[in-house]
Amino acid sequence: MVKELKRKYRLDMLGLVETKRQLVTRFDVVKIWGNGCVGWEYVESVGASGGLLLMWDDGFFKMRNCYKSERWLCVEGVLPENNINCTFFLVYGAHTRGEKLAVWEELSYMAGLCPGTCCFFGDFNEIGQVEERGQSCSRIDRALVSLEWLEAFPETRLRGGPRGLSDHCPIIVEEKRLRDGARPFRSLDSWFTHEGFLRLAKEEWKGLGEIPFTDKLRALMAPLGRWHREIFGDMDKKILRFEEEIQKIDDMVGNGNYDGTVEARRKPLVTCCEKWYVRDMDKNTRHFHNLASARRRNNMIDSLLINGRMIRNQARIKLAIREFYKDLYHQERSPEVGFRDGLVERISEEDSIALEMLPSPEEVK
Template identity: 30%
Template sequence: MSDSEIVECGNNRIRKKCVESESTRIWNLGKNLGASSSREDGILIKEMELLEVRDRGLEGGIKAKYLKHLIAMEGADFVCIQEIKVTEFSDRRCFDLWGDSKVGWVHNEGVNGVGSTLSMWHKEAFIYSSHVIGRGFIAVVGLHSKSNCLCVIVNVYVAGSLSDKAAMWDALSAIRNSHQNEVWCCCGDFNVVRCVEERKGVEGYSNQKKEIKDFNEFIDKNLMVDIPIVGKKFTWYKSDGSSKSRLDTILVSEEWLQMWPMSKQYVQPREVLDHCAIVVKSWAKDWGPKPFKTIDAWLLEPGFKELVKEKWNTYEVQGNGISKFKDKLKGDLKEWNKSVFGNHEDNRRKIMKEIQKLDTKDANCDLLEGENMRRLELLSQQKLVEKKLESLNRQKARSIWFKYGDANTKYYHSLMRWRRLRNEIKGVEVDN
């Protein structure tokens, strides 16, 4: 094979001679039969090549080579592939695709290969437990070995009507309700966007508003989060770039974010497919020491202001006084926060438990005067602790908590994590 028969595609070297010659031959035959186009021959043939790759799925070889390279490069633990256009699969094909024999897999053949999906995992990273196959999805349950965490990984592909999508969402909601203790990741081609800004160049989409509304309700109902996206805003492109959408989405549960709080979806360059591959990673950069922040609730604690004044008067610094003063005060306040300010959730539970004990005794017999005084004291402490907790959560989640938070602690803890993810610096670009 000569070098002219090989083209570079990112880090992949892909043989394209047979695909290119086939596309050229078909177009030349079409022109001989009277076909014409206002577009240049080279552009038209390029689009035909991309369609050929897409329509043949893994059978075409080019997509398989690209995926094999991506799996090896990223060191993947679990892989979800949509639209593989294959009705039957085997261990041998999975081993070849992964480049390893320690691979487990589940295949949803779709309808005559249309809508077929494949979920694969490395057996040393993910220990299979069970799976559910439904119309448009594969849900695999297993143990993530490195974290010892029980996970549900859902591979989605749905290309039908709104009713088909709604039926799949209902099926996934039912599975979610029966596996609430597991960590969830629901990923793939949902063929729907979350807002109109995620779709451009697509005309005449009559059900778009209702579809968006129903999809967002499905996400909220199942307490899932669309993790931050890095790289590209869109994940699907028409071959000529005139239309683009974000059809591929990674949704995770609150439990997932507790386990992997820095999760993001990294959209890969569009190389041989009309969809961009997405890699989910959770890793944090060390940006140096974190800035010192005062907690508003500290001001509600009796003796806090006196403590600061007392420490202030005892510090003796020379040179850069502000810096040394800050370091000393920061250390003292950290120690005070740990030993005196304490864990208010634990304090609240202890107070409520003691109040409940006194209320139970009061229901059976009269309390002694000292016990009545103790209950009043506990009720006062409870109000103060509730006020501190409200201040803490308001400071972390800001004003959005007032509108949506109420007493739903799971909601605003999720909101705090989302805010940290959104505000994180993902990188700095210097001279391109």
């Protein structure tokens, strides 16, 4: 997903939520960012949950101070291009109401310490209105900016990136004045696993002769682009069609247009995407971990309506579910009825003898 965003957009700053990493090294950051001209800060995960990672281009932002909490990461500094003081907050909201209030109080306090141009972004686990909560997704990924930010960057726009197989979609904050410059050279990991890539690259590189290195890279983009379309073109088109259809379904759910067939339409599309990703794209074990995590999140019951009251405490939810099925499937004890209970009358001795007598030929006939 990160490589897809970097290929489509010029990323000056990138925040990742739920990294599930207790330690992030420079090697990890350079591998994600693509080059060594990167600054970063991170908040370690608690076991296998949580974790924040914020990265930025060294030429775009110069950090002066950094503040951290379990649920947010704040970097304060300056944008050298226009000498504007900026503060960025990467947020991963809590799940319970009490913890959410604590996070909002901390962010409010930090906003007071870092007044001026501020941008908050991440997964807030909050909705502004009830209508924003659909039956399969909610608008909990947000970017919030201060009035000072809008005064400094009036062309700011917010858009959603491709959701793909995740239950979240990337949020992209754009400012038109910050998007000038040459297009950087990009490559895909899947190229290096194809036997014809290195041969093509060597032949094209030798044919360019003695020209500056950057000019060689620029000239190499055209033949590599043609080669990619020839080798991977059909796969790209199929994946693109699947992802576009998934995005349309997600938009329908987000707008409240939901019925029983919507999720049934989405599941086979996701299955097809998984098949193509695994067959032809990078063999990345993290992809499978993300799929497993997504399934766990989709199957998780984070709230339950019990006797007309919405409950979000996990212990109470588990207890309520266990008691419900215990009452539903328990075996009722049948009453034992005996002759002495007075419910059945004792027959007479004459009737008893009559019942034991063999039937006469007339009765049989």
